[in-house]
Structure formats: C-alpha cells, structure tokens
Amino acid sequence: MTVDVHSPESTADHGHHTSLGISNTKLAMWCFIGSECLFFGALISAYLIYINERADGPGAELFDIEFTSASTFILLMSSLSMVLALAGIQAGDMRRFRIWIVATGLMGSVFLAGQIYEFTVFLSEGANVTVSPFWSAFFLLTGFHGVHVAFGILMLIAAWASSLTGRLRMENAETIENLGLYWHFVDVVWILLFTLVYLIPALGGGGS
Amino acid sequence: MTTLAERPSASRSRSPFRRPLAETGLGSWFTTVDHKRIGILYFVSAMVFFVIGGVEALLIRLQLATPDGQVLTIDQYNQIFTMHGLTMVFFAVMPLGSAFFNYLLPLMIGARDVAFPRLNAFSYWVFLAAGLFIYSSVLLGGMPDGGWFGYAPLSLVGGDPLGYTIGDATTTQTIAGNTVAEGQRMVFYSLGLQIAGIASLASAVNFIVTILNMRAPGMTLMRMPVFVWMILIVSFLMLFAMPVIGVALWELMMDTSFGANFFDPAQGGDPVLWQHMFWLFGHPEVYILILPAFGIVSEILPVFSRKPLFGYTAIVFSGIAIGFIGWGVWAHHMFAVGLGPVANSAFGLSTMFIAVPTGIKIFNWIGTMWDGRLRLTTPMLFSIGLVAMFTIGGLSGVTHAVVPHNWQQTDTYYVVAHFHYVLFGGAIFGLMAGAYYWYPKATGRLMNERLGKAHFWIQLVGFNLTFAPHHILGLNGMPRRVATYEDGYGWNFWNLVSTVGAFVIALGVLVFIINLVISYKRGAEAGPDPWDARTVEWLTTSPPPPHNWDQVPNIRARDELWQRKYPTQGQREQVRVPAGGSGELEGDVAPGTTAPTEGTTGATQSPYTISDPGYDKGVRHDVHMPSPSYYPLIAAFGLPIAAYGVIFDQPAGFVFYAVGALLVLGGLFGWVLEPPTDPSAEVAHQ
Ligand SMILES: [Cu+2]
Numbered sequence: 001m002t003v004d005v006h007s008p009e010s011t012a013d014h015g016h017h018t019s020l021g022i023s024n025t026k027l028a029m030w031c032f033i034g035s036e037c038l039f040f041g042a043l044i045s046a047y048l049i050y051i052n053e054r055a056d057g058p059g060a061e062l063f064d065i066e067f068t069s070a071s072t073f074i075l076l077m078s079s080l081s082m083v084l085a086l087a088g089i090q091a092g093d094m095r096r097f098r099i100w101i102v103a104t105g106l107m108g109s110v111f112l113a114g115q116i117y118e119f120t121v122f123l124s125e126g127a128n129v130t131v132s133p134f135w136s137a138f139f140l141l142t143g144f145h146g147v148h149v150a151f152g153i154l155m156l157i158a159a160w161a162s163s164l165t166g167r168l169r170m171e172n173a174e175t176i177e178n179l180g181l182y183w184h185f186v187d188v189v190w191i192l193l194f195t196l197v198y199l200i201p202a203l204g205g206g207g208s
Numbered sequence: 209m210t211t212l213a214e215r216p217s218a219s220r221s222r223s224p225f226r227r228p229l230a231e232t233g234l235g236s237w238f239t240t241v242d243h244k245r246i247g248i249l250y251f252v253s254a255m256v257f258f259v260i261g262g263v264e265a266l267l268i269r270l271q272l273a274t275p276d277g278q279v280l281t282i283d284q285y286n287q288i289f290t291m292h293g294l295t296m297v298f299f300a301v302m303p304l305g306s307a308f309f310n311y312l313l314p315l316m317i318g319a320r321d322v323a324f325p326r327l328n329a330f331s332y333w334v335f336l337a338a339g340l341f342i343y344s345s346v347l348l349g350g351m352p353d354g355g356w357f358g359y360a361p362l363s364l365v366g367g368d369p370l371g372y373t374i375g376d377a378t379t380t381q382t383i384a385g386n387t388v389a390e391g392q393r394m395v396f397y398s399l400g401l402q403i404a405g406i407a408s409l410a411s412a413v414n415f416i417v418t419i420l421n422m423r424a425p426g427m428t429l430m431r432m433p434v435f436v437w438m439i440l441i442v443s444f445l446m447l448f449a450m451p452v453i454g455v456a457l458w459e460l461m462m463d464t465s466f467g468a469n470f471f472d473p474a475q476g477g478d479p480v481l482w483q484h485m486f487w488l489f490g491h492p493e494v495y496i497l498i499l500p501a502f503g504i505v506s507e508i509l510p511v512f513s514r515k516p517l518f519g520y521t522a523i524v525f526s527g528i529a530i531g532f533i534g535w536g537v538w539a540h541h542m543f544a545v546g547l548g549p550v551a552n553s554a555f556g557l558s559t560m561f562i563a564v565p566t567g568i569k570i571f572n573w574i575g576t577m578w579d580g581r582l583r584l585t586t587p588m589l590f591s592i593g594l595v596a597m598f599t600i601g602g603l604s605g606v607t608h609a610v611v612p613h614n615w616q617q618t619d620t621y622y623v624v625a626h627f628h629y630v631l632f633g634g635a636i637f638g639l640m641a642g643a644y645y646w647y648p649k650a651t652g653r654l655m656n657e658r659l660g661k662a663h664f665w666i667q668l669v670g671f672n673l674t675f676a677p678h679h680i681l682g683l684n685g686m687p688r689r690v691a692t693y694e695d696g697y698g699w700n701f702w703n704l705v706s707t708v709g710a711f712v713i714a715l716g717v718l719v720f721i722i723n724l725v726i727s728y729k730r731g732a733e734a735g736p737d738p739w740d741a742r743t744v745e746w747l748t749t750s751p752p753p754p755h756n757w758d759q760v761p762n763i764r765a766r767d768e769l770w771q772r773k774y775p776t777q778g779q780r781e782q783v784r785v786p787a788g789g790s791g792e793l794e795g796d797v798a799p800g801t802t803a804p805t806e807g808t809t810g811a812t813q814s815p816y817t818i819s820d821p822g823y824d825k826g827v828r829h830d831v832h833m834p835s836p837s838y839y840p841l842i843a844a845f846g847l848p849i850a851a852y853g854v855i856f857d858q859p860a861g862f863v864f865y866a867v868g869a870l871l872v873l874g875g876l877f878g879w880v881l882e883p884p885t886d887p888s889a890e891v892a893h894q
Contacts, residue, residue: 018421019422019423020421024323024421027421028417031417035447038451038452042452042454042485046459049481053469053476054476129466129468130467130469131469132469132476133469133475133476136463136469136477137470140462140468167881
C-alpha cells in the first residue's frame with residue numbers, strides 16, 4: 001500500500017490528520033446544523049409574527065395536545081435509540097447497531113405518520129395554507145420539520161442497508177455519529193416547535 | 209496523473225456508469241472535481257453572465273439616455289433592470305468570488321484540494337443550473353420583473369396587475385400543451401434564487417471546513433493570507449444568510465404558486481416581513497460581494513509595494529468585525545418604511561459604526577503603500593482603483609445612515625450611485641485586479657500589460673462617467689427603477705453623460721476579454737513567481753500540477769515565500785515586525801533583480817523547490833487525488849427540473865417533480881456509494 005499524504009476526503013475518517021483534530025465530515029455537519037438554526041429561526045419568526053393572524057379561519061383550537069404529546073414522546077425516545085445504535089457500532093456489535101438503528105427509524109416513522117394524520121385532520125376541518133397567514137406559517141414550519149425527519153429516516157435506512165452489505169463497519173462509526181448529530185438536532189428543533197406551537201397557545205388559553 | 213492505469217474491472221463497480229477517469233479533453237470538464245478546474249469553470253461561466261448583465265445595463269442606459277426613451281417598453285424595462293441586478297449579484301460577482309476561492313484557497317493554505325471535492329463540483333453545477341433556470345423564463349412567459357429585491361406585494365401580483373402594458377395580466381399561455389400563467393415570472397425568481405442558494409450553502413460549508421481543517425503544517429490561523437481570512441468570513445456569512453433568504457423565497461413561492469398568505473396584506477400577511485427577511489440576508493450579502501475583493505487587494509498591494517501588509521491583525525479583525533456588525537444594520541434599507549424613530553436611530557447608529565472597520569482597512573491599504581517601492585502593474589492599478597473608488601462609495605454610504613438625509617435619497621439615483629461605487633468600483637475592480645494577478649498562475653502566461661493598462665484607464669474613466677452623474681441625478685430627485693422620465697426636470701444632460709460612460713465601460717470590458725483570450729496563447733511565459741510575490745501559491749509551478757505540490761510546504765512565516773527568498777540574515781525565524789512597522793528587512797535583496805538562491809538552511813536551493821528541509825526522502829509519498837465523478841452534475845441538474853414542476857400545471861408538473869427528484873436522489877445515492885478515489889486510478893508519484 002502507498003502512503004496517503006493529506007489527500008482530501010481520504011482524511012475524512014481520520015480526525016487526527018486535520019488541523020483542528022476534528023474530522024472534516026463532522027465539522028461540515030456542525031456547520032450545516034448552524035445554518036439550519038437560522039433556517040428554522042426564520043420559519044419560527046414568521047409563525048410567531050402571524051400567531052394571531054387567523055382571518056376568520058380556525059385557530060389553535062384544532063390542535064390535539066394529547067395526541068401530539070404522544071408523538072413528541074416517541075420522537076424523543078428515538079434520540080435515545082440513536083445513542084444506543086452509535087454505542088453499538090462503536091463497540092463493533094453490528095447486530096446491536098442494526099436493532100437500534102431500525103428502532104430509531106421506526107420511531108421516526110411513527111412520528112411522521114402522526115404528523116401526516118394530524119395534517120389530514122386539520123385539512124378536513126378547513127385549515128390549509130390558503131386560509132390565513134397563521135396556517136400558512138404553521139404548515140410551512142411543521143412541514144419543513146417533517147421533511148427533515150423524512151430525510152433522516154432515509155439516511156437511517158441507508159445506514160442499515162449498508163451495514164448489511166458490509167460497507168458500513170466499526171471503522172465508520174463516525175458516519176453514524178454525524179447522522180446522530182443530525183437526528184438529535186431535528187429532535188431538539190421539535191422540542192422548540194412543540195413548546196412554541198402547541199403548548200404555549202394551550203397554556204395561554206389561546207386554543208379555546 | 210494523466211496516464212491511467214488499467215480500466216476498473218467491471219465486477220468491482222456497482223455504479224450504472226463506468227467511472228469517468230479522463231482528466232483531459234472536453235468531456236473531463238463535466239466530471240472534474242479538481243478545485244483548479246472548477247475555479248476556471250466558475251470564472252468562465254461568471255464572465256459569460258457578467259457580459260449578459262452588462263448588455264442588460266447598456267439597454268437600461270440606452271433607454272434612459274434621453275427623456276421619453278423608446279428603446280424598451282415598460283414591461284421589457286422592468287424585466288431587464290430586474291435581471292441586471294440578479295445577474296450581477298448572484299451569477300457574476302458571487303461566482304467570480306467563488307472562482308478565486310476555488311482556485312486559490314487550497315494553494316494558499318498548502319492543501320491539495322478542498323475538503324469535499326465532489327461537493328465543490330456540485331456547487332458549481334448547481335450555480336450554473338440556477339442561472340440557466342432563471343434565464344429559461346425568457347421562453348416561458350417573461351423574465352422576473354419585480355426587482356432583484358422582489359418586494360411584496362408587487363412580487364405577488366406581477367408588475368402590471370391592471371393590465372396597462374401587457375394586456376390582461378391574468379392571461380395564460382400554452383407551452384407544450386400546458387397552461388402557464390403570465391404571473392410565473394417571480395416564481396422563476398424565487399425558485400432560481402433558492403437553487404443558487406443551495407450552491408452557496410454547499411460552498412460555504414466546504415470552504416469553512418477546508419480553511420479550518422486542511423492547512424499545511426505551520427499554517428496557523430494568523431499566518432493565513434488575508435484573502436483566506438476573507439473567504440472564511442464570507443463563507444460564514446453565506447452559511448447564515450442563505451437560509452434566511454431561502455425561507456423568505458419559500459414563503460414567496462407558497463404565496464405565488466400555492467395560495468398562501470405570508471406577504472399578502474389583503475389576507476392579513478405583512479409585506480414588511482419580506483423586507484426584513486430580504487435585507488437580513490441582503491446586507492450580509494453586500495459583504496459577501498465585497499470582502500473577496502478586499503482580500504484580493506490585501507494580497508496585491510504588499511507585493512507591488514514590496515512591503516508586508518500594514519497591520520495584518522487589524523485587517524483580519526476588522527474583517528471579522530464587519531462579519532458580525534453586518535447582521536445588525538439591515539433596516540437601513542427600510543428607513544422609509546415607518547419602523548419608528550427608535551428603530552431608525554438604532555440602525556442609523558449601527559450603520560455609521562460599521563463604517564469604522566471598513567475605514568480601518570482603507571487606512572491599512574494606504575499604510576501598506578506608504579513609502580513602498582510601488583510597481584504600477586495592471587493588478588496594482590486596479591487595486592489602487594478599488595481603494596479610491598470604494599472610498600467614494602463608502603462615504604456616500606455613510607450619508608445613507610443619517611436618517612433624515614436617507615429619506616431625501618431613498619429610491620433615488622443617489623442610491624444607485626452609492627452601490628455601484630461599492631460593487632463596481634469596489635468588487636469588480638478588485639476581482640479584475642485578481643484576474644490580472646493570478647492569471648499567470650492559472651495559465652502559465654502573463655496577461656498583456658499594455659492592454660491591461662488600457663483596460664484600467666478606459667474602465668476608470670467610463671465608470672466615473674457613468675456613476676458619478678447618478679449622485680447629481682439622485683439629489684435632483686430622479687427616482688430609480690423608472691422606465692423613463694419626462695423632459696424638463698433637468699435630468700437630460702447627466703443621463704446622456706451616464707449612457708456615454710456605460711459604453712466606455714463596455715469598451716474597457718471588451719479589451720479585458722480580448723486580453724484574457726489572446727494572452728492564453730501569446731502571453732509571456734510566467735514561471736512560478738512572476739510578480740516576486742509573498743505567499744505560497746507562487747511556490748508551485750504555473751499552472752500547478754493536479755495535486756498542487758509533490759510535498760506540502762511547511763509554513764514558518766506569514767509571508768512564507770518572501771521569507772524563503774529573502775531570509776533575514778542570521779535568523780531562521782521571521783523577525784516580528786511591530787504592527788504598522790514598515791517591515792523593511794535589513795540586507796534585503798534589491799527588488800525584482802535576482803532570484804535569490806540561498807535557502808534558509810544555507811544549502812544551495814531554489815526557494816521554488818517544493819521539497820522541504822526535514823522531508824524524509826526515504827519515504828515514498830504517493831498522492832491519491834479524488835477521481836472525477838458524474839454524480840455532482842446529475843444531482844445538480846435534478847434541481848431545476850424539479851423546479852419546473854412548480855411552473856407547469858399538472859400533470860406535466862408531476863412529471864417534472866418526479867424526474868427531478870429521481871435525478872437528485874439517484875445522484876446523491878450514486879455519490880455516496882462510489883469511493884472518493886477510484887481504486888484503479890493512477891496515483892501521482894512524488
Ligand atoms: Cu445594507
């Protein structure tokens with residue numbers, strides 16, 4: 001074998017080759033997450049600005065706090081299983097890794113199914129993006145979060161599949177660590193959304 | 209590198225394509241992941257867009273040359289002034305900056321490529337796809353016509369809701385059997401800029417990681433060339449500004465195409481929210497456009513003044529300060545909106561304050577030239593041109609910060625004068641300086657100096673002839689964005705002067721393009737270091753080999769190459785020059801006379817050898833460079849195809865969505881599944 005001298009990408013999995021000591025892919029993931037903060041920040045701002053712009057349409061009374069609390073709990077638990085999946089691959093226990101990565105994906109899917117169900121309920125009760133700025137902002141904000149969850153699930157499936165074919169091995173544990181960063185970030189955003197969108201209007205009596 | 213090993217065995221590859229391995233020939237440009245070739249692609253594409261935007265500018269000036277101009281209809285004028293702004297900002301100046309970032313960043317920090325070469329290729333193709341997408345609107349009902357700022361509610365209803373100029377605004381037309389509403393023009397705007405934003409975001413991540421992580425041994429942050437610092441700051445600005453405009457553009461698209469109510473006041477939406485989001489992106493965008501040029505002149509002025517940069521630390525930290533304060537000034541674009549005296553005062557003060565770090569840079573450049581032995585080459589002339597012209601633009605910018613004064617100027621040609629002094633006199637002059645300065649590095653040949661100087665003087669005169677009169681026109685009340693004006697306001701003379709000036713600029717740019725083309729074959733041989741420069745990109749051959757260096761240089765000083773050429777006598781380490789000191793080194797070799805031969809170790813050694821003392825010659829270092837790939841191109845062109853799904857009615861729209869999504873996802877999967885470096889590719893031997 002030949003010796004590798006600072007060639008790009010080939011150093012990506014070996015953090016100690018880089019100037020900061022953190023691998024390129026992980027640094028890139030942190031940058032991306034920083035950018036995503038502004039992305040959701042802008043969406044949340046629009047939602048908060050329009051929180052009372054309901055025209056004559058329905059408002060937050062359509063929210064079903066119990067239902068959304070349950071799906072929120074499931075999404076949070078998926079963060080736990082993501083941690084366990086990472087621990088599995090780091091320990092080289094690919095069976096354990098696969099169990100937990102599948103569990104993460106399933107819990108993410110349950111959350112997503114819950115969101116789709118919730119959207120269909122809202123639509124049937126006359127709420128859609130054209131009704132009022134409130135609903136425009138609501139659907140764009142929560143919809144984009146759902147897209148992020150869906151993209152995460154795709155990556156989880158890809159990780160699971162490539163561990164079956166042997167492409168993903170213990171040496172690639174950092175790929176899962178990066179995927180985990182993304183997944184936890186999406187969960188944290190949901191905690192924020194759940195609080196701002198669902199809980200605060202309910203606590204303030206805005207829903208009634 | 210160009211000789212290839214045997215073909216990959218068919219059983220190995222899981223890709224539907226044979227991996228492209230050619231690194232020469234026309235086809236290789238489509239699959240290249242080499243940062244230098246991507247830089248050249250950016251440069252050529254951006255120059256094409258620059259010429260298109262320039263022709264649009266000439267049409268605008270022809271229309272406004274006389275009162276009651278008849279060159280363009282009002283509808284055409286609205287499209288052309290919008291596209292002039294969009295083209296110059298997003299498809300000329302930003303990608304010209306990217307061209308320099310790509311070509312120079314790895315060379316300046318002593319790396320072999322950027323951190324993610326295929327992502328880099330993806331950025332380029334997405335940028336090109338966005339440009340082609342937005343210009344395809346010419347054939348699909350007209351180009352965007354709501355201004356580059358896209359203010360709601362104008363952007364929602366189209367330029368002519370009552371149908372004064374283009375017939376009934378609600379008319380539709382049939383394209384390929386599908387109904388397309390005329391009101392799609394600003395949909396092209398929102399989708400095209402979203403796609404372009406993806407390109408900027410991807411490059412931002414790539415450049416940040418490259419700068420922070422791929423530096424050569426010894427290249428500490430405070431030894432990095434100022435240009436690299438500016439790339440870092442610009443990348444962070446892009447990283448945080450692009451998602452803000454991305455959300456605003458999504459909301460605009462939801463309004464125009466899906467009946468949402470974000471910005472429609474009739475439904476309770478708030479058009480001012482668009483302005484906030486647009487300018488929260490828009491002001492950092494100004495620095496995204498200008499800081500690369502600042503970085504370029506900070507490289508050029510020391511070389512041709514034969515002095516170290518005056519106050520390196522001050523320039524770096526003022527750049528960082530601009531990067532931070534730039535987020536707190538956006539509402540100076542909105543003083544006339546009615547935000548109230550408190551907000552207006554606060555943003556007026558922050559806007560005055562941001563002039564301070566900008567002023568620091570200008571004094572640093574003057575300090576660099578002060579008492580230097582100036583060589584007035586073309587790159588130096590353009591750099592001095594930037595310092596002078598930007599100062600004028602900066603001063604008129606400070607006048608905008610004074611709120612009552614701003615109310616007088618807002619939406620007049622005074623503002624047009626201001627930002628052209630900043631973006632043409634600043635950004636374009638700086639980028640052209642960079643083109644003359646680094647052309648020999650990229651091509652191995654110098655650009656013609658005589659033509660270069662002619663270009664500079666023609667452009668300087670033409671530029672001032674065009675834009676200085678705008679100050680007067682604006683203060684005399686001429687509103688901007690008007691398609692025509694009546695006789696009798698006293699605006700005729702200066703408008704005519706401005707139009708003449710615009711054609712003088714066009715002549716200058718023509719000379720520039722001719723120079724670029726003829727010097728490629730006929731320019732004088734440059735050698736590795738034609739300017740007697742200071743930074744390490746001049747250490748390697750011109751043009752550099754695909755892997756940049758056989759051995760990555762060890763960096764021991766801020767002006768590493770200068771220190772190798774003119775080592776301080778008796779001292780291995782660079783003497784720390786007090787901030788602001790002239791940095792004249794004792795025993796300095798007379799400038800530009802000889803290529804010194806004494807290396808720091810005392811052995812007879814050219815400073816241009818890429819090997820370092822201490823490099824173990826016993827170890828055989830082979831370099832795996834990333835292999836070319838089809839996937840960035842495939843994934844990138846899926847984006848505009850999916851975007852046509854929004855433009856076209858169903859069912860054709862669904863076909864576009866499906867094909868686009870398939871290309872993007874398929875491209876990404878193929879990308880992930882192929883190794884960065886094909887195992888069968890030849891390695892470059894040391
Ligand atoms: Cu501004």
